[in-house]
Amino acid sequence: MRAELDRMEELQIICKRNESTVWISAPLTVEKPNGQFRVCLHPRPLNKAIKREHFQIPTFDDVVAEFRGKRIFTIIDMRESFCQVKLDDASSKQCTFNTPFGRYSYLRLHFGISSAAEVFQRKN
Numbered sequence: 001m002r003a004e005l006d007r008m009e010e011l012q013i014i015c016k017r018n019e020s021t022v023w024i025s026a027p028l029t030v031e032k033p034n035g036q037f038r039v040c041l042h043p044r045p046l047n048k049a050i051k052r053e054h055f056q057i058p059t060f061d062d063v064v065a066e067f068r069g070k071r072i073f074t075i076i077d078m079r080e081s082f083c084q085v086k087l088d089d090a091s092s093k094q095c096t097f098n099t100p101f102g103r104y105s106y107l108r109l110h111f112g113i114s115s116a117a118e119v120f121q122r123k124n
Contacts, residue, residue, distance in 0.1 A: 001027075001039060001099065001100075001101075002101055004036065004038070004039050005039060005099065005101060008039065009081060010042055012036075012085075013083055013106065013107060014105060014107060014110050015104065015105055015107055016102055016104060017093070017096050017102075017103045017105040018065070018102075018103070021090065021094070021103075022071075022093070023046050023093070023094045023095065023096060024069040024096050024098055024103070025041050025043045025045070025046060025095070025096065025098075026042045026097065026098070027039055027040065027041065027042065027097045027098070028042040035077050039099075040110075040112055041097050041110045041112045042097075042112065043095070043114075044110050044114060046094060047114040048115065049116075050114050050115055052115045053115050053119055053122060055118045057118065057121050081120060082108065082120055084110075085108060085109035085119060085120055085123055086108060087107055087108060092107055093105060
């Protein structure tokens with residue numbers, strides 16, 4: 001777990017948090033197929049309090065309609081796409097979690113947040 005926290009901190013996905021915060025979530029570690037561990041946020045109480053975005057996510061038909069007349073296409077790896085969305089300081093503090101190595105906050109959008117898909121889609 002410590003190695004993954006250090007990696008995420010180096011990539012500026014999380015940061016060490018020393019001041020008190022209103023929200024604190026439990027971490028959840030999941031083993032990846034390659035044997036490494038993924039540190040996740042388990043924000044069930046936070047998700048109950050989040051006001052969801054009012055953004056209509058396009059349907060498959062909406063997206064396909066935009067392809068009409070297009071000739072050049074590309075493939076984008078969206079594996080860590082939410083990490084492209086920076087959180088403001090207030091949102092980051094809400095995404096704080098406790099570990100045996102200290103408290104950390106996400107600096108990037110976490111996939112466990114109930115409104116993450118809407119926030120990500122609105123930004124694109």
